[in-house]
Amino acid sequence: MSKIKATKNNSTTDVICKSAAQLFRTNGFKNSSMRMLAQSLGVEAPSLYNHIGSKSEMLQHICTKVANDFGAHMVSLEEEELTAVAKIEKIIRFHVKMMLKHFDEVYVANHDWRYLDAADLTAFLQQRKAYETAMVQIVKNGIHNKEIANIHPQIVVLTILSALRGLEFWEKYKQHLHTKTLENNIVQLLLKGIKL
Amino acid sequence: MSKIKATKNNSTTDVICKSAAQLFRTNGFKNSSMRMLAQSLGVEAPSLYNHIGSKSEMLQHICTKVANDFGAHMVSLEEEELTAVAKIEKIIRFHVKMMLKHFDEVYVANHDWRYLDAADLTAFLQQRKAYETAMVQIVKNGIHNKEIANIHPQIVVLTILSALRGLEFWEKYKQHLHTKTLENNIVQLLLKGIKL
DNA sequence: CCTACCGATCGGTAGG
DNA sequence: CCTACCGATCGGTAGG
Numbered sequence: 001m002s003k004i005k006a007t008k009n010n011s012t013t014d015v016i017c018k019s020a021a022q023l024f025r026t027n028g029f030k031n032s033s034m035r036m037l038a039q040s041l042g043v044e045a046p047s048l049y050n051h052i053g054s055k056s057e058m059l060q061h062i063c064t065k066v067a068n069d070f071g072a073h074m075v076s077l078e079e080e081e082l083t084a085v086a087k088i089e090k091i092i093r094f095h096v097k098m099m100l101k102h103f104d105e106v107y108v109a110n111h112d113w114r115y116l117d118a119a120d121l122t123a124f125l126q127q128r129k130a131y132e133t134a135m136v137q138i139v140k141n142g143i144h145n146k147e148i149a150n151i152h153p154q155i156v157v158l159t160i161l162s163a164l165r166g167l168e169f170w171e172k173y174k175q176h177l178h179t180k181t182l183e184n185n186i187v188q189l190l191l192k193g194i195k196l
Numbered sequence: 197m198s199k200i201k202a203t204k205n206n207s208t209t210d211v212i213c214k215s216a217a218q219l220f221r222t223n224g225f226k227n228s229s230m231r232m233l234a235q236s237l238g239v240e241a242p243s244l245y246n247h248i249g250s251k252s253e254m255l256q257h258i259c260t261k262v263a264n265d266f267g268a269h270m271v272s273l274e275e276e277e278l279t280a281v282a283k284i285e286k287i288i289r290f291h292v293k294m295m296l297k298h299f300d301e302v303y304v305a306n307h308d309w310r311y312l313d314a315a316d317l318t319a320f321l322q323q324r325k326a327y328e329t330a331m332v333q334i335v336k337n338g339i340h341n342k343e344i345a346n347i348h349p350q351i352v353v354l355t356i357l358s359a360l361r362g363l364e365f366w367e368k369y370k371q372h373l374h375t376k377t378l379e380n381n382i383v384q385l386l387l388k389g390i391k392l
Numbered sequence: 393c394c395t396a397c398c399g400a401t402c403g404g405t406a407g408g
Numbered sequence: 409c410c411t412a413c414c415g416a417t418c419g420g421t422a423g424g
Contacts, residue, residue: 046409149384151385152381155381159382160359165358240395242395245421
């Protein structure tokens with residue numbers, strides 16, 4: 001008897017993980033209990049274990065999904081023939097899109113990855129490192145091509161990624177700011193900052 | 197009999213809070229126990245309560261200190277006669293200095309403020325909002341004076357503050373990057389991004 | 393400063 | 409899907 005409804009595109013497990021992401025985002029992973037998650041889904045806590053293996057498995061599921069999405073975009077970008085600045089612009093716009101579409105999951109991946117189990121933690125950090133390295137390479141090429149100012153590439157990348165992480169604060173401004181305005185303004189600010 | 201040593205400038209309570217900040221930064225507030233804190237100080241957990249009132253009181257102490265430091269700097273800045281861009285530059289350099297000098301405390305204030313008790317949480321968020329508002333005002337003045345490009349002021353401020361928050365990731369690069377290079381590069385990138 | 397200990401809450405299992 | 413329940417861990421107190 002399923003009280004938790006699966007939909008055409010989402011299994012029962014997916015529905016639970018979606019609820020979990022929202023809960024973790026609001027309360028933090030460690031401050032979210034399985035009893036709270038169960039209540040939000042209208043069942044008792046032990047019933048959840050018919051669909052998921054453990055609390056940390058849900059966290060792993062969320063973090064892996066996010067890391068894979070970003071990683072896949074970076075790989076597809078590496079195959080494109082674009083200037084370095086155009087690639088950075090695409091990365092910025094992708095981050096905005098991800099944040100709007102999968103806000104809870106991206107937020108959780110950014111905040112609670114440190115609670116991943118040892119093996120998953122290593123894999124996650126490796127993926128993140130690879131993402132950073134790929135971006136550093138793009139910036140290096142841009143400096144070499146005289147597209148980008150001669151700022152330390154590592155600093156350029158960390159500054160841009162940190163600025164984009166700040167998208168998580170923009171939820172509360174959604175009513176006042178149009179999404180496209182937001183996106184175009186941040187692209188303008190960051191690209192002008194790095195251009196030669 | 198004090199096992200925890202007070203120094204000339206720091207009371208026993210300060211020494212405990214400093215240790216707590218380090219612990220909270222490493223493990224997160226909710227994942228740090230009073231038993232862990234006691235162990236790092238070489239005493240048993242109940243002994244801590246001779247010097248501090250509660251776990252959340254220490255968090256409040258840390259967050260309040262950080263918020264006050266940033267707030268005081270902003271107030272002193274408002275009294276100075278400087279261009280808008282020069283004020284933004286001073287803010288950026290102050291953030292870098294704070295992050296280097298009080299890394300644990302700033303990190304904890306940025307991450308774990310949501311675990312503050314209701315009253316302290318309200319006060320903290322009010323201080324942060326006031327800080328943001330003051331910065332938005334500086335940017336508005338800069339746009340009006342044709343110093344700063346016509347980007348939405350709220351977006352400028354959130355982007356800069358988010359980028360500066362990313363300073364917390366720079367610890368691991370300390371060996372490879374000189375502090376002043378780091379500071380000058382981020383100033384260059386962000387200021388060029390906003391200048392007209 | 394310590395030992396002893398309390399009530400609350402946690403993730404998860406047994407069994408149906 | 410539920411009820412009943414376990415062992416572990418938590419923040420904090422009592423009493424000396």
